[in-house]
Amino acid sequence: PAGEVIQFKEGKPITPVQPIIPFIEGDGIGPEISDATRLVLDAAVSLAYGSARRINWFEVFAGDKARQQFGKPLPDDTLAALRHFGVSIKGPLNAPTGGGMRSLNVTMRQHFDLYSCVRPVRYFSGVPSVVKRPQDLDVVIFRENAEDVYAGIEFEMGSPLAKKILALLAEEGYDIREDTGVGIKIMSRTGTRRLVRAAIQFAIDQQRKVVTIVHKGNIQKFTEGAFLKWGLELAAEEFAEIMVSEDDLWSKHGGVLPEGKILLNHRIADATFFELLTRANKFSVIATMNLNGDYISDAAAAQVGGLGIAPGANIGDNCALFEATHGTAPDIAGKGIANPCSLLLSGVMMLEYLGWTEAAEIATKAVQKTIKARTVTGDLARFMKTSTKLSTSDFAQAVVGNMVKPRRRSGKK
Ligand code: NAI
Numbered sequence: 001p002a003g004e005v006i007q008f009k010e011g012k013p014i015t016p017v018q019p020i021i022p023f024i025e026g027d028g029i030g031p032e033i034s035d036a037t038r039l040v041l042d043a044a045v046s047l048a049y050g051s052a053r054r055i056n057w058f059e060v061f062a063g064d065k066a067r068q069q070f071g072k073p074l075p076d077d078t079l080a081a082l083r084h085f086g087v088s089i090k091g092p093l094n095a096p097t098g099g100g101m102r103s104l105n106v107t108m109r110q111h112f113d114l115y116s117c118v119r120p121v122r123y124f125s126g127v128p129s130v131v132k133r134p135q136d137l138d139v140v141i142f143r144e145n146a147e148d149v150y151a152g153i154e155f156e157m158g159s160p161l162a163k164k165i166l167a168l169l170a171e172e173g174y175d176i177r178e179d180t181g182v183g184i185k186i187m188s189r190t191g192t193r194r195l196v197r198a199a200i201q202f203a204i205d206q207q208r209k210v211v212t213i214v215h216k217g218n219i220q221k222f223t224e225g226a227f228l229k230w231g232l233e234l235a236a237e238e239f240a241e242i243m244v245s246e247d248d249l250w251s252k253h254g255g256v257l258p259e260g261k262i263l264l265n266h267r268i269a270d271a272t273f274f275e276l277l278t279r280a281n282k283f284s285v286i287a288t289m290n291l292n293g294d295y296i297s298d299a300a301a302a303q304v305g306g307l308g309i310a311p312g313a314n315i316g317d318n319c320a321l322f323e324a325t326h327g328t329a330p331d332i333a334g335k336g337i338a339n340p341c342s343l344l345l346s347g348v349m350m351l352e353y354l355g356w357t358e359a360a361e362i363a364t365k366a367v368q369k370t371i372k373a374r375t376v377t378g379d380l381a382r383f384m385k386t387s388t389k390l391s392t393s394d395f396a397q398a399v400v401g402n403m404v405k406p407r408r409r410s411g412k413k
Pocket of ligand 1: 029033091092093094095105308323324325326327328329330331332337338339340341342379
């Protein structure tokens with residue numbers, strides 16, 4: 001395709017004026033929400049930069065479409081293109097049927113070592129929510145994407161390896177029942193440091209004021225506890241100039257964060273669930289392990305009105321894949337009624353990641369305005385007292401119609 005390849009320097013993209021960005025449409029509702037997403041992103045880029053910048057979209061194939069055309073759900077050419085072009089966006093993919101096959105999503109995350117799962121959770125005015133002040137929550141969750149129990153080191157009850165491990169533990173004096181399945185939780189210093197580094201760097205880049213390390217180290221000392229210890233060590237080694245600990249905040253600064261500094265605190269996972277509901281505005285960036293991150297992302301998304309609009313990204317040092325957080329919604333596929341917001345807002349994250357913040361701001365504000373005007377797709381309309389129900393493509397057109405070029409950049413908390 002025409003355009004230029006995005007290069008990476010020290011883990012960050014160097015964005016040309018006409019980057020080539022591969023997209024995977026996805027299965028089920030994928031093609032509908034993918035069309036809507038590209039329409040909105042192109043309009044935002046055009047309004048922000050005129051003809052000076054443009055995304056050159058390049059379709060690559062995965063899932064059902066790839067199976068039909070190339071006989072494989074994830075062709076080698078697709079993996080090669082995603083690696084070569086560095087930054088891409090994908091719709092949801094059906095999990096392969098038939099046991100034993102790994103999910104395509106997991107395969108891609110592992111293949112490109114996309115170690116940060118990034119999930120921003122914020123409220124869009126007008127979205128129905130179960131809490132009284134959903135607007136208090138505006139948090140970006142950095143979830144470690146490769147280790148923890150998700151590394152999949154598990155042994156079925158009665159299997160030779162489970163028996164071997166239980167025998168070894170018995171030798172060491174651990175008294176464990178014979179009818180036990182065994183799972184091993186792993187967390188490395190390397191994995192912790194790169195995830196916490198990415199979270200802190202994000203807070204610096206996005207002018208966010210708090211980074212909270214969330215862990216269950218009071219119980220799991222050498223995995224979750226080590227995650228906290230190694231995270232604090234990393235912050236002290238690499239970000240001492242800018243980070244202020246919670247102790248220092250009170251002992252040295254009278255509880256007031258000095259200008260230009262970022263608070264680094266930590267919370268136990270269960271207390272985090274409590275405080276996300278009761279003191280939502282105390283959070284800004286969360287760095288956590290894989291399983292905690294899984295639970296927290298969905299709970300936080302529910303607080304602001306559900307998973308239907310929550311965007312997500314999987315980011316590594318030389319590669320980033322932006323994706324919808326929901327599935328292929330086979331029950332409504334092909335009907336043109338799906339809500340494109342999750343993929344669309346993932347695309348907005350992609351614009352921010354590329355440094356095209358003006359276009360990202362235009363798109364975000366236009367989505368906000370469209371939802372606030374109660375012109376929404378059916379999934380949101382059914383929870384609103386009065387609303388205008390739009391098709392997927394009409395919603396995208398409405399978002400484009402609501403775009404306004406901002407006069408100046410606004411700050412973030
Ligand atoms: P799902 O997220 O596809 O659907 C759950 C419910 O939410 C359905 O009622 C659906 O209609 C609705 N829904 C989802 N997205 C929507 C949207 N954008 N607009 C309006 N309504 C929406 O989850 P489900 O049914 O468990 O999974 C279906 C397939 O998707 C499975 O094959 C699963 O493996 C795959 N999947 C893929 C993911 C990915 O590619 N990242 C993530 C989750 C599931």
